[in-house]
Amino acid sequence: MAKLPTKSEIIDWLDAHPAASSKRDIAKAFGLKGAERVELKRLLAELADDGRIERRRRHYRDADKLPPVTVLVLIGPDAAGDLWAKPMEWQGEGPEPRVLFLPRQNDPAIGPGDRFLARLIEARDERHDYEARLMRRIGQPQAEKIVGIFRKATEGGRIVPIDKGVDREWRVRADATLSAKDGELVEAEQIGPKGRMGLPLARIVERLGDPSAPKAISLIAIHQHGIPDAFSDAALAEADRGEPASMAGREDLRDVPLITIDPSDARDHDDAVAAMPDDDPRNPEGMIVWVAIADVAHYVRPGSALDRDAWNRGNSTYFPDRVVPMLPDILSGDLCSLHEGVDRPVIAVRMRLNSSGDKIGHSFHRGMMRSGASLSYEQAQAAADGNPDEATEPLMEEVIRPLWNAYSLLKRARDRRQPLDLDLPERKIELTPDGRVKSVNFRDRFDAHRLIEEFMILANVAAAEELERLRRPLLYRVHEEPSPEKMDALREVAEASGFTLAKGQVLKTSHLNRLLGQAEGTDFDELINISTLRSMTQAYYHPSNFGHFGLALKSYAHFTSPIRRYSDLVVHRALISAHRWGDDGLGPTDIERLEETALHVSETERRSMAAERDTTDRYLAAFLAERVGTEMTGRISGVQRFGAFVKLDETGADGLIPIREIGREFFHYDRDAQTLMGSETGVEIGIGQRVTVRLTEAVPMTGGLTLELVELEGSAVPGQSKKGRGKPVRRKPGMARAQETAAKVRRRRVRREG
Structure with missing residues (x-):
């Protein structure tokens, strides 16, 4: 049995490891297990109550220390010209720490009183406690963005909002209308306090056209949520200069029977899969699984105009009538897309499964592949069910059946791992050619969907483990466990409905799956699914590994969609650097701003989700307006x-x-x-x-x-x-x-x- 650390030992360890400060990290450092972790939790709670450490999002730190990344306010230069800053928040009992700001040559100008996100290192100089490097200028609040309907008046007019729950209007002076017509959809910004008639003043910055036009629905969301929908001229020029990759420095993977399986209306194909029996006699009934991903890093190099635009967008955003892509179409729909019968550069992972479905090894390769087929989910499923068509009939023995054999192994491993199994059907809005809603249905879920999901999860795990093995920085996909308070609330709903949810033990997804299984088929099925979903925390990206609770995985990164997610491009670059595959990997500047990138892409993901949700609501309202x-x-x-x-x-x-x-x-x-x-x-x-x-x-x-x-x-x-x-x-x-x-x-x- 490990010796429980003293409070002083815990504080000393937190000082020495500011980036690894969760309860799990602390327990692992001191070798604590089982009941010892319960005692550790009590010690941490006592230290937090005494004010000696601070708890933030399941992580602990010395209350008299600043975190490695914090928000500072610039005080200004002293007589010697040194720039000093102070923390926005200081909770410690001692004097406020002195922070020396060290700007770099290409940093934006920052003046006294400006706020900025900074990375801190403890100083060895007696004159100050920390040295700070700029990560991102926070700056002054921007003018409020308004999307609404312009109503013309004798002098100027007013803007009626389109947001649900917003009941105020804005007045527009005659010289700020941008010649907008009555009833036109406009984007504006607030420019002052209340004017005449008690309405705040605004000026129109863009006319968006007829609000009743079908195509206006997604356009409203794009402008309302500030999603960049136009590439810079420099980025488009770089994309236009792109040429098909050569075999230089690549492995030839064109004989691997890789195919793509996507929605029938997919324009880009960024992942391909293959499977075959493992011929190693030491792995009886085992399988080899290949997952090949478009090598976007070859075309989008760090620091380029394409890279800046992709970082700014963070991810692609999908609407029923259009996509706002992370990359220009010449890349996402052509040079990077794994089209059938065409040579395409990839970063691929070869994984070995044993007869129980466990991954027992993997290797990464930068190579060139050629897709044997571009199948839809419906095609692949029909073939697996014994109804192949002209395209899938030749693939049955060498491609389709081995894929499903590998999937059957992965299902065994999944059943043991017990990831969270929520039943949440996905809506599909079908539009007419002129953009009006034709029908609203729920998407079919086939084993073909689940097969691709399991292959992608396996590849994402392999990417995280590979970079951990090589001790390289990366962006993890983090999903923390629910808070005790939310679990108590869910437990109350479960017990009042006649079900049970385990208490007094370490929470596992299997406990929640057991609850969902109890409710399945009863009047409380949907209630328990909704309540369980609402008890979950939101997933995000971070350079530190805090695990993925929902998938029941210790290490997880996004590797499989670099065409539409910047986080995956970061992981690709990390693999390139780690394996010394070229000069287009993750560089020192990228590593330095990794935490900023994690925060940014987490925010852009939430921005896209909100825009997609609002657009769906508007399309559904349009569909139901006649009813x-x-x-x-x-x-x-x-x-x-x-x-x-x-x-x-x-x-x-x-x-x-x-x-x-x-x-x-x-x-x-x-x-x-x-x-x-x-x-x-x-x-x-x-x-x-x-x-x-x-x-x-x-x-x-x-x-x-x-x-x-x-x-x-x-x-x-x-x-x-x-x-x-x-x-x-x-x-x-x-x-x-x-x-x-x-x-x-x-x-x-x-x-x-x-």
């Missing part, structure tokens, strides 16, 4: 003080039942239990409850859907409708299970807190 007055079924997906959100069964769209449409009585909002309870009837509305609603309004410009409650599962609610107050809501026979669940949650909380 106003129709009754629809769904489930309560969220509860707020102002009403309840409903996810509609047919389309997966989310609409709001305003509190005024629920009933005439006062409804009490319980934030913890996520319920609304009628003050007179005691009726409760909670997440997961089945409802029938009437669509009363659909606004494509904002994506907003307004609903009226018609029928509530198991509860009679005195309703109110626009056509007549007091109209009763129909009661559906059966037990009010969601109501009982919410009441149980509340009783358990009262007992615990009392």
Whole structure:
């Protein structure tokens, strides 16, 4: 049994290892396991309570030390011309540390009072405590960006917002309209405080055209979220100069039976796969799996205009009618894309699986491949099911069957690993040629999809492990475990629904899968899936390895999509440097700004997700606008003080039942239990409850859907409708299970807190 460290030893270790400061890192350093980790958690909590260390996002550090990356404020030069800065926040008990700022020649100008993100190293000079290097200037707040409809007036006009939940308008002076027409979609920025009529002033910076045009829906999201959608002239010129890669310095992989499997409408193909039996007698029934990824680093070199534009975008953004790509089309759709029958440069990984599906070895190669086929998921699945077509018939023995044999091994390993298994169907919006919504469906999920996913996960793990083995910096894909508070909330919902979630042990995804399995096929299936999803933390990128909880993996990096994710390009460059494959690898400047890049690409990923979500909402509102007055079924997906959100069964769209449409009585909002309870009837509305609603309004410009409650599962609610107050809501026979669940949650909380 390892000796538990003293508090002083813990603080000394944190001082010596500022970049590795999670509880897992500390436990590993002192060799602590099992119950010893529980004692370590108690010691860390005591140190945090005493103010001797600080806890941030599951990591601990000495409270009297600044973190390696922090926000500083420039104080200004002293008489000797040295630049000094101070931390934005200082929680320590001692005097505020002195920080000497050392600007580099190409750093942007920073003046007294400016804030900036800096990398710190402890100084060996008695005059100051730290030396700082600029990572990113934070600067002054930018003018507020506004996307809305321009309404012309006698002098100037006003801008009506298109954002849901924004009820203010802006006034535009006559000299700031940019000659916009009445009813035109515009982008503007706020330029001052309130003017006449009590409205803030704005000026139009771009006219975006007819807001009712189908193509305007994604355009609104692009401008609203600030997604760069135009490449610089220098980047386009670099892309145009690109030529097919030669065999120089590459392995010839053209005899490996690699194929691509993608959606039927895919324009680019950045990954190819192959499998074959392992002929090593020491690995009976084992398989060899190849994953080859487009060698984007060959064309997008560090510090180039293409690199700057790709870094700025961070990733591609996908809308139903268009893609805002990370790279120009000549690269993403041609030179980098692994088209059938064409030689293409790749970075490939060869992996060995044993008969249990475990990876027992891997090797990376920079080579040249030639895809034997570009298949759709539907084609590949049909072939695997015994219905090959003209394209897949010749591939059955050498390509298709070996791929599925390897997948069967990976499924065994997956079943043992138990990654989180949420059932969350994905919507697919189909458009007509003129950009209008044709249909809204849920995407089919085939084994072909799962095969590619498992191959890509395996390759991503291999990339992380390879760079760890070679002690090279990289960007990890991090997914931290849920907080204890969120697990307690999920546990309450589970127990009130009649299920169990393990407590008092280290949380594993298998525990959550067991809960999801209990709920599968019951009335609480969707409730438990939604509640589990909401208990999860958001994944992000970081140069330090904090593990991937959802996939139940210790080391994970994104390697397989460098055409559409900058994080993957960073990993490719790290592999190039580590293997000395060329001068286009990860250089000192890239390594120095790795933490900044991690933060940036995490932010651009969230930006794209928000833009894609808003666009989907607007398309769904446009699709449903012709069905106003129709009754629809769904489930309560969220509860707020102002009403309840409903996810509609047919389309997966989310609409709001305003509190005024629920009933005439006062409804009490319980934030913890996520319920609304009628003050007179005691009726409760909670997440997961089945409802029938009437669509009363659909606004494509904002994506907003307004609903009226018609029928509530198991509860009679005195309703109110626009056509007549007091109209009763129909009661559906059966037990009010969601109501009982919410009441149980509340009783358990009262007992615990009392």
